[in-house]
Amino acid sequence: MVSSKTLKDVQKLTGCLASLNRFIAKSTDRCLPFFKALKKGKGVKWNEDCEKAFQALKEYLGRAPLLSKPVAGEILYMYLSVSEAATSSVLVRQKEGVQKPIYYISKALLPAETRYSSAEKMALALIIAARKLRPYFQAHKIGVYTNCPLKLILQKLEVSGRLTKWAIELSKFDVEYLLRTAIKGQAVADFVVEFTEPNMEVARMMVEQTKKTFNWQLRVDGSSNTHGNGAGVVVSTPEGDSVECALHFDFKATNNQAKYEALIAGLRVCTVLGADEVEIFSDSQVIVNQVLDEYQARDENMIA
Structure with a gap:
């Protein structure tokens, strides 16, 4: 040339x-x-x-490496990379302890996509690969190697609508997220080496932040009126799953008592699920401050 x-x-x-x-x-x-x-x-x-x-x-x-052909039923692996201008990925298979490339994908970012966060760009790289390589994703289990906590990000309840849509689309495939460790193959090493240190640092910060953010969460609410007493409980797990419970009380209770019963029921659910530390959300200042030992309950039914 x-x-x-x-x-x-x-x-x-x-x-x-x-x-x-x-x-x-x-x-x-x-x-x-x-x-x-x-x-x-x-x-x-x-x-x-x-x-x-x-x-x-x-x-x-x-010196471009020869592409390999996958075998039916084997697990394939994917590496992701992002830059300011593009997202890239490589699909590989492991043979005799060496990872051999199957397919490279690269796509320029649109102007709006360049403003995505690092996490969103990584998720975008995966969703682009899943769409482009749909036959591979449908026929094989895919292990995604990344230092970015993609699984937790896609399962977070507070994620954007864009990430939620991508998470639903990816749920159709058998995808496992793996922590990237040693690179087994020069072709893959050449691909990964361009993943710059600033991005790696962002990934590490995201992991640390994720550890702080994704814990057991309990949201409770209760109400009492002339039609009856009840409460609602929502338990969110670190994996992003949720358990919802609706309670109906056969006894008379004030609003605060109903909220307190909801809290007790929610904590029991957390105990059954194996939670050891729970972040509690409630709109009742009485309940919250009593749990924090800042208020002292006067109602004998609410003295814990």
Whole structure:
């Protein structure tokens, strides 16, 4: 290959590279200088960045690894990577202790997507791969190697509607999230090495924050009126599952008493589920402050 000189040459180059996309790791990032040159229109200029990218691409293609073919029923693995301009992924299989690439995927981020958080970009990389490689995801169990707590993020109750939609879409497949450790294969190592330290630091911070955020949570509420007494209990697990209970009392109770009964019932549910530390949410200041030992109950039915 020789360096391009005209707009037509650059268009021809990017067209050829598009057809080789599945064979090139992080092709969008590698070809970004060419795309920027095309945006300049007729006045395209083959600058120093284009030449560096072109020479690096030639070197890569000269040693590009051969793609492997998966065997029916085997577990496949995926590595994800994000940059400011693109998301990338590689699907691999493990053979004789070495991970061999099956398919590379890379996609340029839209202007709105560049403003996603690091977590959302990682989730986007996975959802793009799942859509592109749907036959592989349908026929195989996929282990996703990442230092980003994707499973917890996608299961968090407070996630955005976008992440919730992606979580539902991914739930159709057998996906397991694995902590990335040693890389077994040079091709995969070359792919992962470009995952920059700042992003790794963000991932580590996200893991620490996740440990603090994803704990057992208990939400309780109760009410009392002329039609009867009742309460509602919602227990959220660290894995993102929830248990909901509706209670009806056969005895008369005040609003605070109904809320207190809901709290007791909720704590019993947490105990049965194996919770050792629970974060409690209630709109009753009386109940909250009594639990915190800041209020002293005067009603004998509420003295714990």
